[in-house]
Amino acid sequence: MAVPTVAAPTAETAAASRPWSFASRELRFWLTDYRRTWRGSVISSVLGPVLYLGAMGAGLGTLVNRHSSASLGGVTYLAFISPGLLAATAMQTGFGEAMYPVLGSVKWVSNYFAAVASPLRPADVFRGHLMFVTLRLFMNCGIFLAVIAAFGAARSPMVIAALPVAVLTGLAFAPALMAWSVTRTTDVSFSVLMRFVMVPLFLFSGTFFPVSQLPGWLQPVAYVTPLWHGVALCRALALGTADPAGAAVHVGYLLVLALAGCAAAQVTYRRRLHE
Amino acid sequence: MPHPDHAEVLIQASRLTKQFGDFTAVDGIDFRITRGEAFGFLGPNGAGKSSTMRMIGCVSPPTSGQLAILGWDPVTQGPAIRSRLGVVPQENTLDIELTVRENLLVYGRYFGLPRAVIRERAASLLDFVQLSDRAEDRVEPLSGGMKRRLVIARSLINEPDILLLDEPTTGLDPQARHIVWDRLFRLKQRGVTLILTTHYMDEAEQLCDRLVVMDGGQIVAEGSPRELIGGYSTPEVLELRFDPADHEQAAEKLAAQLDGPHREESLPAERLEVLADRVLIYTRDGDQALAAARALGLEPVTSLARRSTLEDVFLRLTGRQLGD
Numbered sequence: 001m002a003v004p005t006v007a008a009p010t011a012e013t014a015a016a017s018r019p020w021s022f023a024s025r026e027l028r029f030w031l032t033d034y035r036r037t038w039r040g041s042v043i044s045s046v047l048g049p050v051l052y053l054g055a056m057g058a059g060l061g062t063l064v065n066r067h068s069s070a071s072l073g074g075v076t077y078l079a080f081i082s083p084g085l086l087a088a089t090a091m092q093t094g095f096g097e098a099m100y101p102v103l104g105s106v107k108w109v110s111n112y113f114a115a116v117a118s119p120l121r122p123a124d125v126f127r128g129h130l131m132f133v134t135l136r137l138f139m140n141c142g143i144f145l146a147v148i149a150a151f152g153a154a155r156s157p158m159v160i161a162a163l164p165v166a167v168l169t170g171l172a173f174a175p176a177l178m179a180w181s182v183t184r185t186t187d188v189s190f191s192v193l194m195r196f197v198m199v200p201l202f203l204f205s206g207t208f209f210p211v212s213q214l215p216g217w218l219q220p221v222a223y224v225t226p227l228w229h230g231v232a233l234c235r236a237l238a239l240g241t242a243d244p245a246g247a248a249v250h251v252g253y254l255l256v257l258a259l260a261g262c263a264a265a266q267v268t269y270r271r272r273l274h275e
Numbered sequence: 276m277p278h279p280d281h282a283e284v285l286i287q288a289s290r291l292t293k294q295f296g297d298f299t300a301v302d303g304i305d306f307r308i309t310r311g312e313a314f315g316f317l318g319p320n321g322a323g324k325s326s327t328m329r330m331i332g333c334v335s336p337p338t339s340g341q342l343a344i345l346g347w348d349p350v351t352q353g354p355a356i357r358s359r360l361g362v363v364p365q366e367n368t369l370d371i372e373l374t375v376r377e378n379l380l381v382y383g384r385y386f387g388l389p390r391a392v393i394r395e396r397a398a399s400l401l402d403f404v405q406l407s408d409r410a411e412d413r414v415e416p417l418s419g420g421m422k423r424r425l426v427i428a429r430s431l432i433n434e435p436d437i438l439l440l441d442e443p444t445t446g447l448d449p450q451a452r453h454i455v456w457d458r459l460f461r462l463k464q465r466g467v468t469l470i471l472t473t474h475y476m477d478e479a480e481q482l483c484d485r486l487v488v489m490d491g492g493q494i495v496a497e498g499s500p501r502e503l504i505g506g507y508s509t510p511e512v513l514e515l516r517f518d519p520a521d522h523e524q525a526a527e528k529l530a531a532q533l534d535g536p537h538r539e540e541s542l543p544a545e546r547l548e549v550l551a552d553r554v555l556i557y558t559r560d561g562d563q564a565l566a567a568a569r570a571l572g573l574e575p576v577t578s579l580a581r582r583s584t585l586e587d588v589f590l591r592l593t594g595r596q597l598g599d
Contacts (some may be wrong), residue, residue, distance in 0.1 A: 012357075024384050028384050029384070109370055111370055117368075273334065275295070275338065
C-alpha cells in the first residue's frame, strides 16, 4: 500500500503565526523595487511643496494678507495653508500609492501573484505593501514638513506632531483604496476617482480657505470628509491651537477609517489572490 | 512509471471539486502523485487543468473533496506547503524592471531565506538555466525563452520537493522549448517531482511518466503515454489524401468496408475519421491498410503510414471541436 507522506513541520509554520514576519518580506520587495525610482520620487517630493508654498503661500498670500481676516485665525496665508497642504499631500500620496501600484501588482507586474506562490498569504501581501505605503507617507510628509520649516511657516514646535497626523490622514484613504484597487481589472476608474473624489476633497476640505466660508448646507459635508479632520488637526498643531479633546476626535475618526479599510482589504485581497 | 506500491505519496486528491459560482471548473477528480514522478495534466483550454494546479499550489481553496499535499491540508497549512513547492505559473510573474539576478533575490526573500544562501543558489541556478551571462541585465528585453528559464530558476530557489509547471513552453519557439525540456528532464533525473499541465502532446510524451487527460473538469483517461496510446488508439494511423473531387466518394467507400461483414479482409482497420482534407484510418498496420485501400480501387494523392501518437488519443478523447 502506498504511504502518504506527512512532512515534518517547517520553520515556515512558526513564521506564519507571527503577524509581521511574512509582511516584512513583502515590504522588502517594495524596498527593492523603490531603489529604482527613489531619486525621481524624492525630487518631486521636495519640488511639490516648494512650488505650492511658493506660489500659494508667498505669491497669492501677499494678496490675501492685505485683506487678512479673522477667519484665517489672524495668521499669514502661508502659515494658514502650509499645514493644510501637508495633510492634502498625505492624501494625494495615499491615493497615488494605493491605486496604480496595486493594480500593477495584479495586472502588469503580477508581483502579488509571485508573492502568494511563496509562503506569503494575501493578508501578508496587503500588510507588507501597506507598510511600504506608510513609509512613503512618512517620507513625503517629512519632506513637506521640512519645507514648511524652511519657509518659516510654522508657528509652534507642536508642528512636529503634525507628521504622524498627516501620515494617519494618508492612511485614512490608502487601505480602503488598496482594498478597492485590488479588485480592478483596468485603470479607467482611477482617473474618475481622482477627478471627482480627490480633487474636490483637495479643494473644499479647508485646505485653501476655512470651511466656514462654504455655503451653510455644504459645511456638514466638509466635516465628514477625512481630509478635513487631517487638515484641521495639522493646522491646529502648526499654529499651536490644538486642544486634546478636538485632537482625540480627529485622530479617532481617521483611525476608524484606516482600520475599516484594512478590514475590507483583508477580504478583497483574499478573494483576488486566493480565488 | 505507474506508481509502485511502496512509493511515497506526495499528493492525494479524492472527489476534488472547484466551483466558481455556478460554473464547475473541476468536477470531482481523483489522483495520486508519488515522489520522483513526472505527472501531467492534459486537456483542452477550459478543461480544469489550471484550476487543479492552483488548488495544488494552495492559492485556491477546494470547494469540496479531499486534497492532501505532503500529508498536509492546503487550507490550514498553506504557508508550510508552499514553502516546499516551486511554481512556474502560466504567465511569467517576473519584475521586468529588475535585473535577472534581482528577480531571484527578491523571490528568495519571500521564502525567508538568508541573503547569503539566496546569492549562492541564485548563482548556481542561473548557471543551470544558462543565464549567467545575463545576470546583471534587466529582464524586459530578454527573449520569451530566457524569461521562461528565469521563471524556472526562480521556482527552484527554495529547493522544492514538488515543481508545478503550468504550460511551461506555451508560446516558445522550437529551440527554446527544447532547452526548457532539457532542463526539466535534468531536474527529473535529480529526483524532483514534476507536475505539469500542457496541451502539447509531444511535451507530455517527452516529459511525463504518467498523465491524466482532463475534459470538462473531469479525468477521462489516465496512464503512461504508452498505456494511453495502447488503450485509446491503434498502433498505426494511415493518413490518405485524395483529389478533392474524389474525397467524399473515397471516404464513403472506405466507411462501407468498415461496416461490411468481411472487414478484416477488405480493410484491416478499427476506426475511420473523415476530415475536410484527409481520411485517417486507425489500423494495426498502415501498409496493409494502404494495400487494401488500393485493392478497392482507391488511388490517394498522398499517403502516410505513421505510428499513433498521444495527439491521436487526445483528439479521440476530447474531440476535434473547440473546447471554448
